[in-house]
Amino acid sequence: MTPTITAFERSPDRGRGLARDMRVRWALEEVGLPYKVRLVSFKAMKEPAHLALHPFGQIPTFEEGDLALFESGAIVFHIAERHAGLLPDEANARARAISWMFAALNTVEPPILERQTAVLLERDETWREQRLPMVEDRIRDRLGELSGRLGDADWLDGAFSAGDLMMVHVLLRLSGSGILDEYPNLSAYVARGEARPAYKRAFAAQLAVFTGKSPT
């Protein structure tokens, strides 16, 4: 059965691939699973039909037969568990790859989201100029640790996995901030993720929603 995911009808990032449907699209492309996309407006996301799928009125969601899921991490994990290509077969390596998925979402993404809030929503606050450098230093703490762990490896733990997919997408949210550039091995890691054919297909598909042109 072809799964259906939801994505923004008009993404605030103007097709830069930062919305979280991109992670799900990327995972689906990595495992070679065709999918459909239902676009939702901000208004529709808060209406009962969508709230029945997503209790917080957000995207992405994932529907496959009588299964409906929300939370990008849970969706990518579901895809990775049921299809080859995103999790190693060996049990311990698989568990470690899953740890990296959680690390991306629970340890690295929170300070990055805090910065986003500071930049976008706290623009007019008098204390913003004092808060932003502190938030950015908290990101640097995490990136320094991550950079040390990655070293000169291509991926976080052996072959590319759902852990890398999630981490690369989380780090992409720093695009344009200049912070990622302070860690050349992390910049190169993100570039490796973006160079994957599956990433490119997913990116083109979400960009096409914004431009209205079909992906080439």
Ligand SMILES: N[C@@H](CCC(=O)N[C@@H](CS)C(=O)NCC(=O)O)C(=O)O
């Ligand atoms: N933790 C959730 C976050 C979902 C989320 O924040 N989605 C954003 C788009 S990337 C959204 O729907 N924002 C609109 C809103 O919250 O009203 C996940 O990973 O799926």
